[in-house]
Amino acid sequence: MKSTGLCILLLAALVVAGQAKVDYDTWFTDKTMRVDYYHTGTARNEFFSLDQVYQEGEWPGSRVNLADTLNLGKYLVKVFDEATGRLVYSRGYCTVFGEWQTTVEALSGSVYRTMHETVRFPFPKYPIKLVIAVRNRQNEFIDTFSAGIEPGSRSINLEKRDLPWKTEQYLDNGSPKKKVDIVIMGDGYTHKEMGKFRQDVKHYTEQLFNSQPFSSRKNDFNIRLVLVESAESGIDEPHLGNWRQTALGASYNSLDSPRYVLTLANKEVRDIAALVPYDQLYILVNSTRYGGGGIFNWYATSFTGHAEGQPDWWADYVFTHEFGHSFAGLADEYYTSDTAYEEFYAEGIEPWDPNITRLLNPAQPKWADLITPGTPVPTPWGKAAYDSLGVTLRSWQRETPEYIMIEQQMQRLLADANSLAQTGCYEGAGYMATGMFRSAPDCRMFSKSLTPFCLVCQRAINRMIDFYTR
Template sequence: MTQALLALLLATSASAAPRTLRVDYFHTGNATEERFSLDKVVIEPLAWPGHPDRTVDDTNLGKYLFEVRDRDTNKLLFSRGFASIYGEWELTTEAKSENQTFHESLRFPTPERPVQVLLKKRDAQNAFREVWSFIVDPKSMFVDPSSPPAPGPVLKLLENGPPEQKVDLLILGDGYTEAERAKFEKDARRMVDILFTFSPFKERKSDFNVWGLMPAAAQSGISRPSTGIHRRSPVGATYDAFGSERYVLTFDNKAFRELSAFAPYEFVEILANGNTYGGGGIFGLYGTVAADSLWAPYVFVHEFGHHFAGLADEYYTSENVYAPSADRLEPWEKNVTALKDPEQLKWKHLVAPGTPLPTPWSKEEYETHSNNVQKQRKQVRAERKPESEMDALFISQRDWEEKFLSTQKYSGKVGAFEGANYEARGYYRPQLDCVMFTRDRVPFCAVCQSAISQVIDLYAGSKPQKPRKTP
């Protein structure tokens, strides 16, 4: 999209839809307590990209939920579930002994009158409980409508209709210099093409718009602290998030939000200019992927599953940064379960009659092989061998797992297979294999596809929202 088209979007927004309002705030705490404080309320450059009749989130996804209510009538105007970097960090060992602060944002259509914003968090029973509330008056002199500097031209990678009628995905480049602008576009188009080979994205492609935006970096690449590489990239993406060498996040939320504000978006994938295996995904925030890694196609789709539909990781033998949970609480994610009561399994409608719950599989044999791979992986990293050696190890692992899992008795069936959510015991996944479990060449499982479809329906398509009563 050219600057002229951006200007057209701005002009259209003034008459056709409210502008996008963003609340920036600080989220501070540790493993046992958290606090919130307002930073700034801003009006973003573009119109709100969402459907005017799909303002209330009925997916029941997310560790957090925010609601926007009319101050005078208490009418629910808008809501969205989401997850956050803080929500992940508070589960780490570090959070047991330290405090940290993270910058976060809430976005919604600019209201006509003052509203109350309520932030809620799930309790141990998965019910949302209020943890913070504040008033936003859109006519306050402290609401900032000024625009930050434009980061560059917006590309139309896929356009199927007006933003308010479609799911709007932004591919945001980081670590690309001005001389690498053509490379960014090529990388972005490759990732988009890959995403729409996976169901249900493939069948729902016409429900999406995809935009591209690349703020030019002074240096090529992003930070990788474990190898002494530090870059001041525009979006701030970095490897080694939470000390995990493959985990790519940005902790510069303000930069991320101000750059993204120049394209219509509900979802964002940060495309990092690098070749080391890595990525990340947080529901309702963003996904990340290293564009030049051999595994970029898999990582992009896997991490987008986290970001887009709140899908949990189904693998459990890899090292992770999260402290083991003392209790096996029922996860809010739709593709893992603690299976407290098989009769109440949340995806039981997809289980064929006669399928045992839990569903047996050769778990010990899988774990033995996977643990051996983990040892080799540590050695490759410790000796700082070329990325090609890590790729070779992963290819060998992929080929073994693909053959092994496909020959199990209940392969391809929906059941409850133990081992998921980073835990070998007590959590179960819906199918033996899935994009959320291994790197092999398999689709999203039936349960994941259903969860993704529900999110698409929230933003696009012909499915109407059910009428709701105002509490």
């Protein structure tokens, strides 16, 4: 009995392995298929509708890892060969719409919004069924939208989009097929500010590659720039009444959160990004006002430089922190800042994010293999003292000298805790003071500081680099 069971198990493993590995050349051409669609709804109710299918340049992603094995993101795009029903490509991702769904406005159920979105995958040789699955409250993917696409259809847009913007390869480590290809575009940089854009790219990518694990894996990355120019300098600040005409439409106060920088001009962003091969999108905004954003497999944004009276490393921190979100699907580990979200993580459900956990089974933590034997779980740290400083902090206006002083005290407390800490399960993470855990007292995803990524975050980043490059 035992050996038969083993045989069946082995056979099952082979079938799964056979399913996972799709021969690229059998199913795909060298090009990229881009599908634009509209995503409409409320928090509980959503619809997708097709906009336009495009053929774009060379597929920049892996030709080996086509089916997603990482199980990250709120959405999963799946591409099936129509004739055989075989899954030939899948990828997890998040969107601005998905974040908006956790706000008061969306939860009210009376306000519908529509956002424009894009999925990209290798250009199929044969007719496909495109499926978008959405996680339900139990975090299971539910097929929500499907569309048949004929690769030879005359409705596929083959237009050459000849935009006036120059492109440059800033970091070249070889063929896009085996590298993580980042495109960096500036928003709110005028024609005269292209020199500043290049300097900003140099400075902030140096910060990224100064942090582990990016520093050891620099050879796995390519960086290309699109020198897109904006008519006006700076980006929109709706709460101050400052509206600026920019190429990519980036704005502060996104989802009504002052420091959240996003753009909803998805079509423009995608058209411009497609001037170069890219896996990951980064939008640098030409503003010294604190802000940024990062959405998994969507894009990251960061402010640049520093305003008077602000420490000069704030943007260094933000640039790398946001890339942690957009590249590796890392969650915010902090819980003391105000955010726009009402119910970001469903109660009693383990989040998919690799670096936070509900610790539903303390005997078997999510990152059990990284925990030093003998470390108590949950793991004590100076939480009571940290939280009481947090209460005082909130009585001061952001960025006043008092506020900054208390922030520094909190930072010292974290640094002390971190220097003694083992990987464990520390309570307070994912915007929640209780019931959610992180793996270290401090991490680049926790405090506003140049603290390194914790070991759990580093492993998640390494896995993602491996997925693109191996």
